[in-house]
Amino acid sequence: MPQVIVSTTSRLEGKPATDYLGIVTGEVIVGANLFRDLFASVRDIVGGRSGAYEDVLQRAREQAIEEMRGRAASLGADAVVGVDLDYEVLGSNGSMLMVSASGTAIRC
Numbered sequence: 001m002p003q004v005i006v007s008t009t010s011r012l013e014g015k016p017a018t019d020y021l022g023i024v025t026g027e028v029i030v031g032a033n034l035f036r037d038l039f040a041s042v043r044d045i046v047g048g049r050s051g052a053y054e055d056v057l058q059r060a061r062e063q064a065i066e067e068m069r070g071r072a073a074s075l076g077a078d079a080v081v082g083v084d085l086d087y088e089v090l091g092s093n094g095s096m097l098m099v100s101a102s103g104t105a106i107r108c
Contacts, residue, residue, distance in 0.1 A: 004069045005079035012079055012108060021075045021105040026067030028060045029090065029098045057099070061085060064101040077105035 005012065064085070072080045083103035090096040 004072050004077055006065060006069060006083055006103070007079065007081050008083050010082050012081065015079070015108040017081075017106040017108060019107040021072070021077050021107065023102060024068050024071040024075070024077070024080055024105045025100060025102040026064040026069070026071065027098060027100045028063045028067070029096050030056065030060050031096055057087075060097070060099040061101070064099045068101045068103065072103075072105040075105050076107065078108040079106050080104065081106055 005015075011017065065083075068080060068083075080103040083101060086098075086100045086102075088098045088100070090098050
């Protein structure tokens with residue numbers, strides 16, 4: 001099966017949409033305790049940045065995009081356009097972080 005293209009643009013140059021298949025999403029929720037543990041033990045904070053924290057966010061973002069891509073593929077899509085990424089703190093005490101990806105599945 002071909003790879004589903006993911007783009008933040010509203011269309012793909014040279015590949016006009018022939019069908020709009022609807023909105024697809026992918027969500028990943030990570031426990032914030034993991035983040036607190038990372039901050040407590042991270043020694044690589046330089047200039048206010050934490051490589052370990054950024055790695056966790058990057059993995060969560062990649063997982064959300066892959067989940068969205070899989071949902072698009074199950075609809076027969078070739079691409080997802082207009083992709084938006086959101087980050088949200090969840091729980092009464094901010095104990096979880098949700099990363100979500102959403103866009104429009106299309107056939108080209």
